[in-house]
Amino acid sequence: MVQAFGNRKSSALAGMVLAAGLSMTSHAQVADAVSTGAPAAVAAQGAHDFRGAGNPHVLPWRDPATASSPAPFARASSRTLTYYGGPVIANVNVVKVNYGAGTYQPYVSGTGAGTMSAFYGAVVGSPYFSWLNTDYHTSTQTIGYGSFAGDKSITPSAANNGSTITDAQIQAEIQRQIGLGVLPAATANTYYAMYFPKGKKIQQGTSYSCQSGGFCAYHGTIKNGSSYIFYGVHPDNSTGSGCDAGCGTSTPFNNWTSVASHELIEAVTDPAVGVATTYASPLGWYNKTYGEIGDICNAQQGTVTVGGVAYTVQKEWSNSKQACITNF
Numbered sequence: 001m002v003q004a005f006g007n008r009k010s011s012a013l014a015g016m017v018l019a020a021g022l023s024m025t026s027h028a029q030v031a032d033a034v035s036t037g038a039p040a041a042v043a044a045q046g047a048h049d050f051r052g053a054g055n056p057h058v059l060p061w062r063d064p065a066t067a068s069s070p071a072p073f074a075r076a077s078s079r080t081l082t083y084y085g086g087p088v089i090a091n092v093n094v095v096k097v098n099y100g101a102g103t104y105q106p107y108v109s110g111t112g113a114g115t116m117s118a119f120y121g122a123v124v125g126s127p128y129f130s131w132l133n134t135d136y137h138t139s140t141q142t143i144g145y146g147s148f149a150g151d152k153s154i155t156p157s158a159a160n161n162g163s164t165i166t167d168a169q170i171q172a173e174i175q176r177q178i179g180l181g182v183l184p185a186a187t188a189n190t191y192y193a194m195y196f197p198k199g200k201k202i203q204q205g206t207s208y209s210c211q212s213g214g215f216c217a218y219h220g221t222i223k224n225g226s227s228y229i230f231y232g233v234h235p236d237n238s239t240g241s242g243c244d245a246g247c248g249t250s251t252p253f254n255n256w257t258s259v260a261s262h263e264l265i266e267a268v269t270d271p272a273v274g275v276a277t278t279y280a281s282p283l284g285w286y287n288k289t290y291g292e293i294g295d296i297c298n299a300q301q302g303t304v305t306v307g308g309v310a311y312t313v314q315k316e317w318s319n320s321k322q323a324c325i326t327n328f
Contacts, residue, residue, distance in 0.1 A: 056167055056204055056220030056233070057273045057292060059262055061211060061246040078289065079296045080319050081269075083138060085281030089230065089268045092146035093189045094120045098153045099173070100161050102197025105238055107253045111151055113309070119257045120193065120264075121148040122306035127327035128261070128313055134328070135319045136269050136285050136293075143268060146189075154182055167204045167233070170194060171222050174231055186224065191267050192231040193260065202235050209235035210242030217247075217259045219267045221274030221282075228282075230271045232263040250301070254312035258301050261313035262294040269293050293317050297324035 096117055098104060111117045123129070124146030132143040154177045160169040174192055177183040183192065196202065202209040209215055216237075222229035237243035237256055248255025266273075270292050272282035279288065290296045296317040303310045304326055315324035 056218040057266065057270075058204060058207070058215040058218035059259060059294075059298070061209075061214045061216055061242070079287060079317060080322070081136070081285040081287050081293060081296075081317060083136075083285055084276075084279055084283035086270070086272045086276065086284040087188070087228070087282060088136060088138065088141050088143055088284055089146075089189055089191065089271050090142055091144050091189050092124060092191050092264070092268050093149050093187070094124060094146060094191050094193055094264070095149045095184060096120060096151045096193045097174075097177075097183065097195065098151065099165075099170075099194055099196045099200070100154065100156045102199065103238075104195065104197050105236065105252065105256075107256070108195050108236075114253065116193075116195070116256065116260065117148070117151055118309075119260065119311055122309065123257075123261065123264070123304060123311060123313065124148060126304050126306045128265075128304045131318065131325070131328040132265070132268065146268075149184060149190075152177075152183055163199065164201045164203050164208075165196070167202070167220060170202075170231070170233060171220070171229075174229060175222065175224075178229075186227070186229040188227070190230065191264065191271075192229070193234065193264070194231055195234050196236050198236045198238050198241070200236060202233055204233075210237070210246065212246075214242075216243055217263050219263045219271075219274070221272050223275050228272050228275070230267050232260070232267060234260060234263070250312060254301075258312050258314045262298070265314075265316050266292040266294045300324045302326035 098109065107115045129145050136143055154173070156173045157176065160173040174183065174194070178185055184190065204215065204218060207214045217232065217234045219230070219232040222231070234256070235241070235243055237247055237252055244252060248258060250258070270284035270286055272284065273286070273292065276283040279286070286292060287296065293316045294314055297315040300315040301312055302315045304313050305311075313326055315326055318325045
């Protein structure tokens with residue numbers, strides 16, 4: 001879903017837009033949306049209005065002037081995720097992609113300790129993943145640990161690399177870079193985690209990254225013949241970007257691992273949301289009111305320790321525990 005750390009959801013998480021580690025839509029927003037029959041994308045912070053095929057699911061941006069800790073929902077039972085017949089990612093293989101030249105946060109451009117690369121490499125084999133199969137396997141699909149394929153830097157075409165970059169341009173560039181052999185070919189497990197340099201604004205539908213009414217991040221889907229390409233979009237969160245203020249209240253690195261975890265787990269449990277148009281396949285695990293697994297717990301952070309290193313993640317909804325958790 002679109003992760004909009006804060007209290008609103010842009011066009012759900014492009015796939016689902018999320019503001020990992022940020023906060024959720026207020027009770028009032030949810031109540032208003034539900035009472036008026038608004039689509040789930042509006043009802044839940046970060047929920048995705050998948051009724052328009054090709055829309056990613058977003059994590060909404062949160063106004064730092066009005067944001068407060070998210071209040072728990074009144075009834076845990078109402079948050080249960082339903083399986084709608086679509087795919088899940090069995091063993092996610094994360095490819096981290098830097099989108100063109102420019103200035104990146106050091107934890108985005110770097111590859112050692114304290115970077116997004118280290119985070120992905122650690123979390124996909126951690127307890128953060130170990131419980132997912134218990135709650136979200138299907139009759140024909142399982143969810144196991146993942147792997148990290150490493151960092152890739154691409155040189156986008158000028159047409160897809162303006163000061164504002166649309167989701168359609170991102171999709172086109174992913175496919176172009178796969179065709180050039182710069183990015184590895186997509187499989188049913190591949191997840192391209194796209195990162196952008198300072199000064200780039202992302203447009204998804206009518207909403208924009210890092211601003212009021214916009215989003216912190218999102219995950220989306222590209223229809224590729226009879227298969228899919230899964231990706232996540234993470235704008236720059238450097239000082240002055242807007243995402244530095246509206247996408248979390250911890251350190252910049254902790255905020256971005258939280259946002260990334262939100263999108264990653266949603267992509268694993270509902271990877272084809274970006275092309276779903278009804279409450280049916282290819283939609284995966286989804287709640288009509290609150291959205292995806294991460295949306296229900298938006299802004300609730302926890303930690304996962306791997307090899308003695310503690311990483312900040314967003315808690316995710318567990319159907320069996322009826323609670324937001326990081327692991328069993």
